Amino acid sequence: MSATAQQEAAPGGLWSRISLGQKQVIWAWGFLAAPLLFYVIIRFWPTFQAFYLSVTDWTLTKPASFVGFENYQRLFNDPLFWQVFRNTFMYLILGTPISLLISFVVAYYLDRVRFMHSFIRALYFLPFLTTAAAMAWVWRWFYQPVPIGVINDVLASFGIPQQPFLRSTSQALPAVLAPAVWAGLGFQVIIFLAGLRAIPVTYYEAARIDGLSEGAILRRITLPLLKPTLVFLVVFSSIGFLRIFDQVYNINTNDPGGPLNSTKPLVLMIYQTAFSSYEMGYAAAQTVVLFMILLVISLVQLRLMRDR
Amino acid sequence: MATIKLDRLVKRYGQATVVHGIDLSIQDGEFVVLVGPSGCGKSTTLRMIAGLEEISGGEIRIDGRVVNDLQPKDRNIAMVFQNYAIYPHMTVADNIAFGLYRSKLSKSEKRQRVEQVAGTLGLSQLLDRRPSALSGGQRQRVAIGRAMVRDPAAFLFDEPLSNLDAQLRTQMRIEIKRLHHRLGTTSVFVTHDQVEAMTMADRIVVMRDGRILQVGTPLELYERPVDIFTARFIGSPTMNLLPASLKEGRADLSGGSSVKIPSLSSSSSEILIGVRPQDLALGLSTGMPGFSISGTVVVVEPLGSETLVHIESSDQTVIGSAPGRQIPKIGEPMTLHAPAERLYYFDKVTEKALAAQ
Numbered sequence: 001m002s003a004t005a006q007q008e009a010a011p012g013g014l015w016s017r018i019s020l021g022q023k024q025v026i027w028a029w030g031f032l033a034a035p036l037l038f039y040v041i042i043r044f045w046p047t048f049q050a051f052y053l054s055v056t057d058w059t060l061t062k063p064a065s066f067v068g069f070e071n072y073q074r075l076f077n078d079p080l081f082w083q084v085f086r087n088t089f090m091y092l093i094l095g096t097p098i099s100l101l102i103s104f105v106v107a108y109y110l111d112r113v114r115f116m117h118s119f120i121r122a123l124y125f126l127p128f129l130t131t132a133a134a135m136a137w138v139w140r141w142f143y144q145p146v147p148i149g150v151i152n153d154v155l156a157s158f159g160i161p162q163q164p165f166l167r168s169t170s171q172a173l174p175a176v177l178a179p180a181v182w183a184g185l186g187f188q189v190i191i192f193l194a195g196l197r198a199i200p201v202t203y204y205e206a207a208r209i210d211g212l213s214e215g216a217i218l219r220r221i222t223l224p225l226l227k228p229t230l231v232f233l234v235v236f237s238s239i240g241f242l243r244i245f246d247q248v249y250n251i252n253t254n255d256p257g258g259p260l261n262s263t264k265p266l267v268l269m270i271y272q273t274a275f276s277s278y279e280m281g282y283a284a285a286q287t288v289v290l291f292m293i294l295l296v297i298s299l300v301q302l303r304l305m306r307d308r
Numbered sequence: 309m310a311t312i313k314l315d316r317l318v319k320r321y322g323q324a325t326v327v328h329g330i331d332l333s334i335q336d337g338e339f340v341v342l343v344g345p346s347g348c349g350k351s352t353t354l355r356m357i358a359g360l361e362e363i364s365g366g367e368i369r370i371d372g373r374v375v376n377d378l379q380p381k382d383r384n385i386a387m388v389f390q391n392y393a394i395y396p397h398m399t400v401a402d403n404i405a406f407g408l409y410r411s412k413l414s415k416s417e418k419r420q421r422v423e424q425v426a427g428t429l430g431l432s433q434l435l436d437r438r439p440s441a442l443s444g445g446q447r448q449r450v451a452i453g454r455a456m457v458r459d460p461a462a463f464l465f466d467e468p469l470s471n472l473d474a475q476l477r478t479q480m481r482i483e484i485k486r487l488h489h490r491l492g493t494t495s496v497f498v499t500h501d502q503v504e505a506m507t508m509a510d511r512i513v514v515m516r517d518g519r520i521l522q523v524g525t526p527l528e529l530y531e532r533p534v535d536i537f538t539a540r541f542i543g544s545p546t547m548n549l550l551p552a553s554l555k556e557g558r559a560d561l562s563g564g565s566s567v568k569i570p571s572l573s574s575s576s577s578e579i580l581i582g583v584r585p586q587d588l589a590l591g592l593s594t595g596m597p598g599f600s601i602s603g604t605v606v607v608v609e610p611l612g613s614e615t616l617v618h619i620e621s622s623d624q625t626v627i628g629s630a631p632g633r634q635i636p637k638i639g640e641p642m643t644l645h646a647p648a649e650r651l652y653y654f655d656k657v658t659e660k661a662l663a664a665q
Contacts, residue, residue, distance in 0.1 A: 211409055
């Protein structure tokens, strides 16, 4: 009897010997383990796998063998890559400032609107919830020639000549970018609104008593205090535009990448290399390059915009 | 330097009227404190003077000029806010200089003014710091500095000490008072704290439900409150109010005791006798003329300088005071006395003070 009692006491004894702090640590790690394992298996492992694949010539059909930096050499000598590289940066350089400017202006004025405030906010947010495929189709119709295309209809009524939009090498990229900007607007407006709301009203009242004009209040108070919000949105939307894919893919389903690859971004090139040509090693090398670009751009932005 | 005059000032939000046509005249160089419970309209009144709230009716004059439709910046006033409203992304010097945003002084003159103000407020060592590196009291001083630097016609303070801890509040109270003494600028100060009001004001304006109940110096309010609200609001601890009925020049208290009182200008026979805890003392010999009440001690608060004694007498608790080193035991029977001339009388129905005839 006494032996079994001792046996029963032993495990309880071990748990009770641990200090409260250690117990909390064990519990915390117990809960953290689930998402951590998930991330390691679903996210980190494939990432490292991609680095490995990028130095092999795996093509699905034959086993991977080590080829060194051959894939990277091929990539840097590929004129298509440089075209795609330029396109990707065009999306970034046009998309980020334009979308941030529009969303800030919308948020700045929406913040003052009391009438149907929530409804208008919801309207702006709606495109963010819509699938890119459906949206791309609608915009594709917009860009058609008369009588189908709404935009050309409007242009025609003002006597402006028909524009080719998606079928032009120079207009296709901005035409693809427009729905992408529009789709992300709702999210950025919401974040800007939250940032604006967080600025205490007395800051503005004090400024009014000190005699600042609206413009001066915006420049000297609102924008500096909005900086953390701005940093977040710049980094977040830059990453979004560098990774642009579904808008581009869906708006030109018969010829993804536009005329003469004029709208093709890096992610689409990766997709085609991997799932049309099945050159997994080459696609992995492109992925690594994209990863590096994202990393460098994000770090540079964070450094530039951090408090000096 | 300026006078401020409110004439039948009204503020409405939709159907709700929050300020009911108040009149107030503030002299040049005066320090006036608006005091009252939250929601009494004191902050709204201040914000109307500042121009941050529109006026629904009446008139505001600063230095004789009607300012009803003037922008805040054109009223030549400066305001200090409860949460300081100093900008976290600017240094102390920049924050103070913000008060000079519209002035036409040269850069070096502005710098000189900022340094002068910072010197007055003891901020000279902190000019290059950000607000996040300052204590609460220092931040409040920066806010005052920004108000001072412009040399405005009037200072408006909107509960500026409420975010400070008790010790700092006492200290800042004295600093603001000394500053006012030195600058002599007309000041309007809003607070819900009667101690702040009593210690700082030249004149106190007691407000309740959007109306002014009484205006007077701190001592006038203490000695001659016009009604029960002011009587209870001013003075700490609160004045005791005991129901009594008038009968042939005497007032009979509910406990059975009675006190001889002067004839009052009262139509009703039900009154409240008010007595301040400081006047209701322990240890005076019985048989003295005046008011006395007996009961058992329920709570004792030794404060050092005096001891507050709560006694329970026929279903009501009365607060009296005993000398500092004398601490009665709980449960002990006790009699407290107050001289007849220290009693206050109020009509039970109208709650107005009754004058002795």
